[in-house]
Amino acid sequence: MLTVTDAFALTQQHRLNLPTETVSLADAAGRVLREGVRADRDFPPFNRVAMDGIAIRFADYAAGQRTFRIEGTQLAGQPQQTLSEADTCLEIMTGAMLPIGADTIIRYEDVSIANSQATIAIEDVQLGQHIHPQATDRRADDELLSSGMRLGPSELAVAASVGQTTLTVTALPRVALISTGDELVDVSVTPLPYQIRRSNTYMLRTALATLGIAATLHHIIDDEAVLKDQLKTLLADNDVLILSGGVSAGKADFVPSVLAQLGVQKLFHKIEQRPGKPLWFGTTAAQDGNTLAGEPKTVFALPGNPVSTVLCAYRYVLPYLRTSLGLPLSPARYAQLATPVVFKPAITYFLPVHLTSEPDGRMLAHPLPGSGSADFANLLAADAFMELPAERSEFEAGEAFRVWPTRS
């Protein structure tokens, strides 16, 4: 059986090779940029006035002048004006170009205006104050956004400001989420005593939505022929299949054998971990390296117990999709155990934890062991899984371990 580290590495080695596509700026939120975006002008593009007030020549002020005749007004969005004579000023607004001849701004709060004259009421005026000089933030042709960035609010604001009406981004993978199991009924159905409503695919869809992936939902009954037939179609139509259930040792656990029959090559089945031991991962990539158009396709068959499904999603599937999209892995996060934990089997234990941020800067993980990998109501209080290493069985309060957040 594989360790967590080896299994993770295998998934990462078989990342998707997704093409790029061009999307409009309005549709680019959350997507992964695949081009560099440069400044078409300086930032700011002109000496930008930063306060509403008056624009003067500092030399006049330095020579003792305090009252200035108001020559006119320059609003934002108007062409640059000129301060024509000595001892005059222009009323000026935030966002306007600094007038030719002016070099200092006095706020309205610091002047009194009467009879078309402005009198400065303060004595600590500095040359160049309240001016945001051209090119102080970025210069024309500087690379502002680079390939591999995720497009969030700040990135899209910058893209808009340089006139980028479209952006080249990684195409989203087509992902199908497939629940399997005869005991599972639709959410809208009142289950019979031996049935339950399916929930795993809703969890998976919500988790994938954090990467901007809109996956489709499917359900397949525990019938080998039906499973084979439907998985064949889903494989043809998608880049990634994510199944839940049917991968363990049961009489109706047909998923691994059916995937093999469909030519999906198993890369691993079972990991030394709890929960999520029976995770199955495979690819249609040919061993000779020759891939058909639209290939390879990837299949994650997650164990059906809901807590196992969640753990496998956050520990393996989401990082896989992240890096396939061209994003770096999320930075590692750590927390300290709030109370001691004992876990005997020599396998990695993913402990559900509630995280608290303490006034002294520590992140504390409060264990929520729950009643096992079917107890998904326990996850309502959890913020993360803490990864407790396989080679240890006793973990002390205050010891720090890696955590895998389950909330974004």
Ligand SMILES: Nc1nc2c(c(=O)[nH]1)N[C@H]1C(S)=C(S)[C@@H](COP(=O)(O)OP(=O)(O)OC[C@H]3O[C@@H](n4cnc5c(N)ncnc54)[C@H](O)[C@@H]3O)O[C@H]1N2
């Ligand atoms: N003899 C053994 N039995 C089991 C082993 C084992 O190693 N030997 N492994 C156990 C572990 S660990 C897990 S995890 C489960 C995995 O089971 P499967 O992946 O085969 O999943 P199913 O048998 O189909 O279902 C398990 C459990 O999960 C519920 N389930 C399934 N899908 C959903 C869904 N979409 N929404 C909600 N709940 C779901 C299902 O009803 C079952 O209760 O196997 C152990 N057994």
Ligand code: MOO
């Ligand atoms: O690994 Mo299973 O996921 O323990 O219940």
Ligand SMILES: [Mg+2]
């Ligand atoms: Mg089973």
